[in-house]
Amino acid sequence: MTAPLETPDGRYIVVRGRLWRRSDPSLSDDRRAELVHDLMEARRAKKTALGDDDPAAVEQAHARVDAAKTALGERGPVWWSDDAPDETRRMAENTRYADWFASVGKP
Known part of the structure; x- marks a missing residue:
């Protein structure tokens, strides 16, 4: 399996x-x-x-997933300190990474 593409600043990976x-x-x-x-x-x-x-167990498990992802820094407040906005879930071609993404070729 190939490692996902990573933005030059290391803040994001690009998936599809x-x-x-x-x-x-x-x-x-x-x-x-x-x-x-x-x-x-x-x-x-x-x-x-x-x-x-089991809807109650699904909700409890979902909360555990969210807590782990937040603690990892993948959700919640951003972990960088330069006031750059969080662009999670956005298409790379529609972000400040658009030129970089175009230059590396769309995987």
């Missing part, structure tokens, strides 16, 4: 032309691993709850 915020690089490797583990457990719990048709 869309920007997704990367984890906060200031997190220690141990803390990042712990949070990723929590995220994967929460995603598995959500899948199980969906299969069991």
